[in-house]
Amino acid sequence: MRLALISSRCKLALLTALLAPPLAHADAPLEYFLHSAGPAATPTMHLGWGLTAMCVAVVAIIAVLLAGALVRRRPAAAPRALGKEGGGMGWIYIGVGVSTLALLASLFYTLVTLQAVAQPSAVPGLSITVTAYDWWWKIDYGDDSDPAHHFVTANEIHIPVSVPVKIGLKSADVIHAFWVPRLAGKTQAIPGQVNTQWIQADAPGVYRGQCTQFCGAQHAHMAFDVVAQPQADFDAWRDAQILQAASPADGQVRTGQKIFMDRCAGCHGVRGSDAVGVQAPDLTHVGSRRQLAAGTLTNTPEHLLDWVQHAQQIKPDSLMPSFTLNMQDAAALSAYLATLH
Ligand code: HEC
Ligand SMILES: [Cu+2]
Known part of the structure; x- marks a missing residue:
């Protein structure tokens, strides 16, 4: 029953994704890479839509040509001798030429996109270390310059809006992957290594993240939230997190x-x-x-x-x-x- 419910919800989500406009706003119901909410994600989202459009166009053109060929079918005749096929090679050259151009264009577009999302345009205003564990995330707001501002939390990352945030990614056990679809592409968390990526949210909101590298039984239950807030709210949150727990009186x-x-x-x-x-x-x-x-x-x-x-x-x-x-x-x-x- 629960499974059936989930799968029908999935179908609904997929349908919404396909019908929703590509540039839907941050409050779009769907937490998916078809929508983006920051400069680390928008170029890849456009690339995704561009490549999808290209694939759809190729399939459509081939379907039309195939349908045309079926309709205009010539009567069966004895096969011609090799080397005397009677032309048609021109179409082959055109096909190969067009395909090569399309593939080169998509390669170029991909490289340009990779370059665009490699670095933030400004120096990151905040730096966080995220460590993946089976099956949760440790979030470390380390601040070397100011140890009093150091604290650790879990499964919920707060960031100020419109500020690039650098994320150092570690793993405590196996390989995991950190993915907040609307904020950036995915990056693996590998034991013994620190990978870095950056995220930035252009609007306040809660952006869901998920481990996307199968890491064991509860991989599917390894989600987290990125809460983007105006700077003042973020500062208030941070000041509250830094506080120690009060000792109980009662x-x-x-x-x-x-x-x-x-x-x-x-x-x-x-x-x-x-x-x-x-x-x-x-x-x-x-x-x-x-x-x-x-x-x-x-x-x-x-x-x-x-x-x-x-x-x-x-x-x-x-x-x-x-x-x-x-x-x-x-x-x-x-x-x-x-x-x-
Ligand atoms: C053997 C180690 C261990 C012990 C003992 C333990 N926990 Fe946990 N606890 C964990 C781990 C590991 C997680 C993360 C589980 C996950 O999400 O996969 C966790 C998660 C939690 C969470 C959720 C935290 C969050 O931010 O999502 C709470 C609350 C919690 N434990 C409370 C307790 C309490 C209360 C006790 C004592 C009665 C306790 N735990 C004893 C290992 C332990
Ligand atoms: Cu995982």
Whole structure:
């Protein structure tokens, strides 16, 4: 039932994609490379449409010629001797010539496009390191010049609008690929190597990203959001993210924190507490994120608790175990997690 639902939604999405105008605005319903929202993506989108148009034209011309040949079919005659086919070679030369020109033109257009998206036109105003893990993304706002501005988050990248942002891409395990279709082409994240790419959003909005290199069981649930905001909003977000978690005062929250320290802190970090795990998403401001577990669930208190108790059912094989909690512990943990916003 769920599968059927998804596939009919996919068909609808595909249909929308095919019918939508190529230059639809940033709020287009479809998160797809047929629409672009920034200078790192627009030239490749145009290239995609151009090459598609060329292919369609070739198919249409061939179809028309074929139909013409069928209609004007001559009566069958004895085959002529080799070398006396009676002309027609002119058409072969024209065909080869036109094909060669079209292929050269598309090669040239592709090279020009690659050059156009290779570098931003201005020096990137922000630099982020993204590390791919099975099956989530660590986002590191490192700032060498100012360590006080350094913080780590997960699965949600905020950027200021109209500013080129440099992304250093790493992998902690296998090969992944970072792709935000409306903002840039895809780039692989390879263990032991730092690849770089840049993105820029011309309008505020949420742009969905996705791992596009098969990386194991939960590859499909390895999404992320890029949230583009006006500079002032971005600064406010960053200032809030830099803050450490407050230490709990209230009794239940304190109990919840103790459960967290016992059962979660080996993997997860919460800045400002003794939880310094680095193999899992930093949870200092987990409540501020839109989604949980790399786009698997929307972030609500119910989903949060559901995730903690049923991670293995919700995202089988993910590197977080499911936890069995009694009602009291679940309530306490919930109360503590609610303070991490
Ligand atoms: C063995 C390591 C491990 C332990 C222990 C662990 N987690 Fe996780 N947790 C992970 C990993 C890995 C992920 C990322 C899973 C994914 O998205 O594929 C994760 C994801 C999460 C997320 C989603 C974060 C986000 O930004 O999407 C939350 C919330 C979370 N864990 C809470 C907890 C809590 C609460 C506990 C303790 C009861 C806990 N975890 C214990 C490894 C662990
Ligand atoms: Cu993947």
